[in-house]
Amino acid sequence: MTMLRITARLLRRGLGGTLMLFLGIALFEFINPVIGDSLGGAEVVQGLFDQLPPGMRAIAQVQPDFFIEAGFAGFISLGFTHPVYFVLVSSSVVGFSARSIAGEVDSGVIALTLARPVSRRVAYLARVAGLLALSLGLALVGVLGSWIGTVIVDLPAGTGLRDYGALFAASALLAWAVGGMVLGVSAASSTTGRVVGWATAVLVVLYFIDYFAELWSVLETLGPFSVFRYFDPAIALVEGRVPWINVLVLGGAGTVAIVIGLLVFERRDLPV
Amino acid sequence: MIVPQTSPLSPSSVDPAEPANAIVLDAVSKRYGTFAALDGLTLGVPHGIIQGFLGPNGAGKTTAIRILMGFLRASSGSSSIFGLDTWSAGVQARERVGYLVTADALYPDMDGIDQLDFAAKISGRNPVLRTRVLDALELSSATLAQRLGSYSKGMRQKLAIVAAMQHDPDLLVLDEPSDGLDPLIQQHFETLLRERRDAGRTVFMSSHDLAEVERTCERIAVIRRGQLVANGTVQELSRHYRRTAVIRFRSAIPDGLAQIGEIEYADARTGTVRLLIADDINPLIQALSYADVAHLGIEEPQLQNVFFGFYDGTQVETSDIGSAAR
Numbered sequence: 001m002t003m004l005r006i007t008a009r010l011l012r013r014g015l016g017g018t019l020m021l022f023l024g025i026a027l028f029e030f031i032n033p034v035i036g037d038s039l040g041g042a043e044v045v046q047g048l049f050d051q052l053p054p055g056m057r058a059i060a061q062v063q064p065d066f067f068i069e070a071g072f073a074g075f076i077s078l079g080f081t082h083p084v085y086f087v088l089v090s091s092s093v094v095g096f097s098a099r100s101i102a103g104e105v106d107s108g109v110i111a112l113t114l115a116r117p118v119s120r121r122v123a124y125l126a127r128v129a130g131l132l133a134l135s136l137g138l139a140l141v142g143v144l145g146s147w148i149g150t151v152i153v154d155l156p157a158g159t160g161l162r163d164y165g166a167l168f169a170a171s172a173l174l175a176w177a178v179g180g181m182v183l184g185v186s187a188a189s190s191t192t193g194r195v196v197g198w199a200t201a202v203l204v205v206l207y208f209i210d211y212f213a214e215l216w217s218v219l220e221t222l223g224p225f226s227v228f229r230y231f232d233p234a235i236a237l238v239e240g241r242v243p244w245i246n247v248l249v250l251g252g253a254g255t256v257a258i259v260i261g262l263l264v265f266e267r268r269d270l271p272v
Numbered sequence: 273m274i275v276p277q278t279s280p281l282s283p284s285s286v287d288p289a290e291p292a293n294a295i296v297l298d299a300v301s302k303r304y305g306t307f308a309a310l311d312g313l314t315l316g317v318p319h320g321i322i323q324g325f326l327g328p329n330g331a332g333k334t335t336a337i338r339i340l341m342g343f344l345r346a347s348s349g350s351s352s353i354f355g356l357d358t359w360s361a362g363v364q365a366r367e368r369v370g371y372l373v374t375a376d377a378l379y380p381d382m383d384g385i386d387q388l389d390f391a392a393k394i395s396g397r398n399p400v401l402r403t404r405v406l407d408a409l410e411l412s413s414a415t416l417a418q419r420l421g422s423y424s425k426g427m428r429q430k431l432a433i434v435a436a437m438q439h440d441p442d443l444l445v446l447d448e449p450s451d452g453l454d455p456l457i458q459q460h461f462e463t464l465l466r467e468r469r470d471a472g473r474t475v476f477m478s479s480h481d482l483a484e485v486e487r488t489c490e491r492i493a494v495i496r497r498g499q500l501v502a503n504g505t506v507q508e509l510s511r512h513y514r515r516t517a518v519i520r521f522r523s524a525i526p527d528g529l530a531q532i533g534e535i536e537y538a539d540a541r542t543g544t545v546r547l548l549i550a551d552d553i554n555p556l557i558q559a560l561s562y563a564d565v566a567h568l569g570i571e572e573p574q575l576q577n578v579f580f581g582f583y584d585g586t587q588v589e590t591s592d593i594g595s596a597a598r
Contacts, residue, residue, distance in 0.1 A: 002393075002394050002396075005390070005393055005394060006394065009379070009390060012381070013379060013381055014381075107376065107377060108373060108374055108376060108377030109377050109378065109379060111341075111343065111371070111373045111374075111377050112373055112377060112378065112379070112390075112391065112435075113394060114341075114342070114343065115341055115366065115369070115371035115373060116366055116371075116391070116394045116395045116396075117363050117364070117366045117367040117394075117395065117396055118363065118366075118394055119362075119363045267345075269343070269344045269345060270338075270343040270344070271338070271343070271344075272338070272343055272373075272377065
């Protein structure tokens with residue numbers, strides 16, 4: 001009960017900003033099917049896509065003739081590999097993870113909880129529960145925005161509940177992986193700015209590893225080292241599944257970082 | 273080793289099965305690389321008293337309090353509250369503690385009443401004293417309905433005090449509690465502390481306000497450079513500080529005064545001497561009985577001077593004052 005109270009408190013803090021990010025993600029994913037509908041058909045989309053320079057095509061992370069084979073479901077998935085989506089999701093989970101531990105140590109607010117009969121483990125798990133709720137919420141609003149857009153314009157994407165369920169799981173796993181890694185760093189830190197700075201730098205590097213591995217064959221071997229490599233909304237929407245390797249890597253990266261963070265947080269000094 | 277001691281007040285509410293001291297710091301050190309924030313600090317705080325904890329900035333007061341609260345882990349030594357180790361059994365120890373967080377360490381997006389409710393719920397004890405403390409600190413319902421972002425520093429400090437005291441903890445740990453309080457509220461706050469002491473609770477407070485400490489605390493511990501340099505009652509500490517005798521002779525200044533005390537100032541032209549003397553003034557009286565004295569004044573040691581002496585190291589260390597010093 002105490003843990004849930006702390007989780008609720010953490011989620012309420014910055015709730016306005018989080019809701020705005022949710023709205024932004026939902027609107028961004030809503031617009032995507034509307035644009036797809038305005039383009040006409042999959043062949044048109046493929047034609048337009050083929051005219052883009054390779055550097056821009058690499059952002060989409062798709063194979064040749066992807067839109068011919070995947071149809072509008074493939075086009076919708078572009079909304080989830082777009083850098084804007086990554087920025088919105090990352091800023092939400094990075095903000096929460098950095099604020100909830102390093103930020104509270106920085107301001108001393110964490111003493112409100114830890115000066116009471118609350119173990120550090122419970123305090124930490126409350127933050128993990130908050131991250132889980134946030135990850136699920138981020139995934140849900142993205143999927144909902146996309147689904148509503150598809151329904152409203154009656155886009156013939158051929159997507160069903162199973163496909164959106166898989167997209168929801170893949171999106172939640174990405175948020176969990178990013179948020180978990182940042183929470184692990186936050187558990188060892190005492191300043192929000194440092195955590196946000198490091199997290200942003202690492203995420204940008206990981207994103208560009210994935211991007212350039214797609215673009216330049218010499219960097220292809222680095223691709224598997226990026227968490228973004230294991231986020232594949234196209235497979236989720238077209239085939240209705242999340243590959244096991246993606247589940248293991250994204251789920252594992254977040255969970256392992258969180259466990260390491262717990263071990264650090266239980267032992268470290270808190271200058272509050 | 274800590275010498276167990278019984279409370280001077282022996283409050284009836286103290287369970288006989290309780291350890292002798294509410295707080296024990298036993299040879300506690302905290303090092304950051306080569307710097308020792310605490311260096312073998314040993315201190316026992318008996319039940320049912322208000323214990324002051326003084327020292328200059330950087331002496332290690334806050335470090336000691338953080339170790340007590342389980343925020344920091346001691347590099348060596350041990351600390352306990354009601355016999356429970358503050359690191360390994362910190363959760364159980366904190367069930368009986370009320371800790372005053374700094375005024376800035378409150379959720380700015382909450383209103384006052386939500387803040388107090390949140391604190392009470394995670395404390396696991398009913399806020400039985402909330403109304404009493406709110407009244408004493410003159411925090412109104414209208415104020416509590418406002419978000420903390422609109423509070424002044426003094427109002428935030430009041431709210432933090434209520435959050436620390438509202439569940440009537442057996443031990444209050446207060447770091448600079450009257451910081452930001454106006455004199456009237458400070459007076460009410462001191463009354464609250466005395467009430468809790470009379471109810472058998474223990475208060476451990478650090479402060480820079482020596483007058484407040486003198487008014488409120490039964491015992492005072494002084495630390496400097498991470499070590500205990502004094503611990504005792506105000507009277508005990510003062511006795512160890514030298515009085516100042518100002519003597520004006522009608523005739524020449526007699527010889528032998530230097531054997532009675534330290535001559536701080538002597539003017540042969542006016543026959544005036546300022547003499548620092550220890551606890552016993554009889555040798556001075558005997559010496560003066562043979563002299564022609566025009567004026568004799570003895571200034572009692574001021575608590576402020578006593579502490580300045582401890583702070584700057586000119587005062588002799590008196591951490592073994594009395595039988596219950598440590």
